[in-house]
Amino acid sequence: MKILLFIGFFLFNFTFMDAPNFWQLGFQDPSTPIMEGIIDFHNHLMVFILPVTIFVFWLLYRCLSFYSYQGDVRKSLTDYDEYFTHSTVLEVVWTIIPAFILMLIAVPSFALLYSMEESIQPSLTLKVVGHQWYWSYEYPEVHQIEELSPESLKVSDLPPAEAYYKKVNLGSSKQIYYNAATAEHLGFDSYMIAEEDLTKGSLRLLEVDRRVVLPEKTHIRILVTAADVLHSWAVPSFGIKVDACPGRLNQTSLFVKRKGVYFGQCSEICGVNHGFMPIVVKVVSKYDFKLWQVGKLMSFDV
Incomplete structure (x- = not known):
């Protein structure tokens, strides 16, 4: 029963998480387009990071297991071609594929960086x-x-004659004008x-x-x-x-x-x-x- 309550809490908890929580592993819930873009870019990166990480660990395992000396050292040394120095095909492959992956990562990152620096006319x-x-x-x-007086504050539907009064709208009918000079x-x-x-x-x-x-x-x-x-x-x-x-x-x-x-x-x-x-x-x-x-x-x- 406790397990079902635990699962139900996470399945049906639709409240936003705008503060850090215990054992939190992911991001807080986004509230701006920029943060939404950051989370989307993170998910985009994980598509490439996970396969690359698995491949690198597999490659390390293969190298350590295949080229490790076992038993007679002399016999192990004779198992390899002493004239094998390089492979053109292999070098082309491990250059083009990483470059292509980096390009797929760079393009969306440039768009995100541009949007982070973009400044729209602020209100x-x-x-x-x-x-x-x-x-x-x-x-x-x-x-x-600091001090309320007839000269510092006016509540009216019509603007005062003085040009240095500023207006604060409270809706369609209510307005407050205050003396910006004071x-x-x-x-x-x-x-x-x-x-x-x-x-x-x-x-x-x-x-x-x-x-x-x-x-x-x-x-x-x-x-x-x-x-x-x-x-x-x-x-x-x-x-x-x-x-x-x-x-x-x-x-x-x-x-x-x-x-x-x-x-x-x-x-x-x-x-x-x-x-x-x-x-x-x-x-x-x-x-x-x-x-x-x-x-x-x-x-x-x-």
Whole structure:
């Protein structure tokens, strides 16, 4: 009965796996087209790697067994043709076949590499800064108002006369206009939550006090840098791993296809607390992201 329950759990478990699990051997479930391409390319590679590996081990076995000395050494030496030095046919075969296999591997890899570097006009920008040992995030397009006043915020269906007011849409009828001249770019630091402060259901060494919030099905540009030493911003479900280098700004693009909470970690050894730099990204609907944006705009933590 236990065996049937065990098999049924894996057969009928259709929930997405966006965090590492015990005894996990494969990839996390993809949430971006890039990660889907990486998994497809991995499966494509295994078609060639497995037969080549089996053939190489078989060839080693044949060489070790056929050419090993057994019994009388003199008798074994006379069994081989001393004038046999090379085979043109064999050399052509073992040159052409590997070259053909490498070509079959290279073509899809070039397409994947090109798509990873392709940048589509983004609707949102997220700036990531690595520190010892935490992450800082900035939303250049998302603002924050420290003090509410008639000059800083207007709720109306009609735009104000001042040109420096910006608009946040909350739907077809509701709009908020805020003074971009007095607002600041939204930014915050994200630290790992200590084990003694974790709530039930939280993941050890992976939960943070402030999560990154991003909208689904939106082209996002991610800018990554560091303030001190080398870091690396990596989220497996996104198929993203970007080095954070001091004095340099690296860029990548992101398009998340579904909502969820995604976990990652710093993937570049950066000091004694390198293992305590988790990354948590919460992907919500576009409408929920607008609500979150308005909450941040008015300094409310939502």
